[in-house]
Amino acid sequence: MITQKVEISQKTIIFIAIFLLSLFVTWQLRNLILLFFLCFIFMEALNPAVLWLQKFKIPKVLAILILYILIWSGISLSLAGAIPVIVIETTNLIKVLPSTINNISLLGFNAIDISSQMKILENIPGSFATTVISVFSNLISVFAFFVITFYLLLERRDFEKHAKLYLSPPHAAKAIEIINLLEHRLGRWVSGQFLLMLMIGFLSYIGYYFIGLNYALPLGIIAGFLEMVPNIGPVVTSVLAGLVGLTISPTIGLMAVGWGIIIQQAENNFIVPKIMKESVGLNPLVTIFLIAMGGTLAGVVGAIIAVPLYLTASVFYQVLKK
Numbered sequence: 001m002i003t004q005k006v007e008i009s010q011k012t013i014i015f016i017a018i019f020l021l022s023l024f025v026t027w028q029l030r031n032l033i034l035l036f037f038l039c040f041i042f043m044e045a046l047n048p049a050v051l052w053l054q055k056f057k058i059p060k061v062l063a064i065l066i067l068y069i070l071i072w073s074g075i076s077l078s079l080a081g082a083i084p085v086i087v088i089e090t091t092n093l094i095k096v097l098p099s100t101i102n103n104i105s106l107l108g109f110n111a112i113d114i115s116s117q118m119k120i121l122e123n124i125p126g127s128f129a130t131t132v133i134s135v136f137s138n139l140i141s142v143f144a145f146f147v148i149t150f151y152l153l154l155e156r157r158d159f160e161k162h163a164k165l166y167l168s169p170p171h172a173a174k175a176i177e178i179i180n181l182l183e184h185r186l187g188r189w190v191s192g193q194f195l196l197m198l199m200i201g202f203l204s205y206i207g208y209y210f211i212g213l214n215y216a217l218p219l220g221i222i223a224g225f226l227e228m229v230p231n232i233g234p235v236v237t238s239v240l241a242g243l244v245g246l247t248i249s250p251t252i253g254l255m256a257v258g259w260g261i262i263i264q265q266a267e268n269n270f271i272v273p274k275i276m277k278e279s280v281g282l283n284p285l286v287t288i289f290l291i292a293m294g295g296t297l298a299g300v301v302g303a304i305i306a307v308p309l310y311l312t313a314s315v316f317y318q319v320l321k322k
Helices: 010-028 030-054 060-105 111-137 139-166 169-211 216-226 232-246 250-280 284-320
Strands: none
Touching: 010 030, 030 060, 030 139, 030 169, 030 284, 060 139, 139 169, 169 216, 169 232, 169 250, 169 284, 216 232, 232 250, 250 284
């Protein structure tokens, strides 16, 4: 039997060591990398609006601050409408829950089983409110996000100058092309996402209004706002609408949940794929697959960034393969 000797060169060992070290550092800095990626997406989405405001002789710093004020006003109004509904209707539900369960049991369901399930559902609105408050109470992360985005917007016009200064002409041209393509495609994705939020919020409001649900407008705002969280957002909205409906009657509660399910199915299978196709040119099946894969691999955050991450990778591939 002939023994074969496998020799590994010093260069190979060094390359493997550097590669593994790079993977380790990347993993340790994953949260920071994610933060900068989200800031970059936000910057590319806001930059066209900043340029538009500058056409009216508005200084760039002031234009950015105006957009920040508009964004925070929208978030504040949404939360102002959402949190009181969650608190008030959860309190009302607890008061009328025993009689509601007895009415439902007349339909042939077991009141004890329903009661145990409802106790679980009662905690969902409170958990949602706690989650929202905890996210926005982390002032350091939120402040860092907006500060980084602010400086990225200020430096956006100098990207081309920096690329030409630090890179060779061929590489600088590719870097500039990548930035411009990313701004176009990510900007259109954000516009499509905003349109999607408006559509889901409007459809939810119309349905809840005709069902006779209390607080139809705040619930529609919640539905639109939570649309940015794929899969989980619509479920939370449907549960909350059902709880509000149960304070009126079991029938209204079931109709509210049913309308939420209809919107969710229409959103997943028709609305989201159609809007993403029109805005960024993605095949509907690709959109569904990306969101599902992102959600499976990285949960809510993965589902949110799956499409923009794919768009970023496709832009790099499109430019670098030339």
